[in-house]
Amino acid sequence: MFHGLYGVLKLWRSLRRRGRDIGRDQVARLMSICGVAGIVRGKRRTVTTEPEPSADRHPDLIDRQWNTPTRPDQWRVADFAYVWTLAGFCYVTFVVDVYSRRILGWRASMTRRSDLVLLALEQAIHTRRRGSFEFTSTVLVHHSDAGSQYVSLALTDALRDAGMQGSIGSVGDALDNAIMESTIGLYKTELIDLKRPFRIRSA
Structure with a gap:
């Protein structure tokens, strides 16, 4: 049973x-x-993280110390996941504030190009600027995994232009980005299956 x-x-x-x-x-x-x-999460799988060993990487400035921030806009975490649709896999990326656990930026795309994470980063910045004239992204830490999208020159330049410090965790370690793993899990369970919150078992 x-x-x-x-x-x-x-x-x-x-x-x-x-x-x-x-x-x-x-x-x-x-x-x-x-x-x-x-709800039982779907069995369809695809790869979302493609490590780029030859690319320069930011140091790990978080080191799993998730309880360190004492206010919003100190640390942010970013990651993306896949969602199965009738048209194939759709990729969704998020930027989350570690202190408040608020999703500040997100984007969806049918491809995994670097602009997917760039647009989410830009939205996260604009979200906070709309809410507070005093907001500044200077010295804010942006943490992610070592996927090729997050070590791209385009994202590195965007972080530098915003005054953020890039941070990248260890490869293949889910606990290193535990907050995003939890956020993505809840997103898939609560929103993707919102129209069918309970599955009726066939006899």
Whole structure:
């Protein structure tokens, strides 16, 4: 019997917020009786990160110290992921403020060219400038993995022009960019499957 712990917790919390006094085990039993299961992320896979060993890399200025920032606009993390559509894989990139966990910039594209991450970076800067005249990107740290898009000359120049410090973590280490892994996971679960929050199992 599988109903998905994530789906049980989501439904249980939703019912509790609505004032229903019900336990998690009872929710799990009712889901099982009704044949309702939590979301299972798709099995389609593609590669999003293409390391470029010959390119110059920024040092790792974060070193997994995610609790260090004491205010917004100190550190930002960036990454992109794929989403399966009827037209094929669509790539979505995000720029997130580490302190507030707010998504400041995002872009979607059917290709993985460098301008995908550049446009997200520009949007993140403009988002903060619209919200505060005092905002400055000088000495702000922009952290990412070592994908070819993030070590490109175009992104390096954009970071320098904005006064940001580039930071790149270790290759193939999901924990190094844990905040983005969590953000992307929630994006796929909460938004991509929004129209079908629960999967009905066939008999």
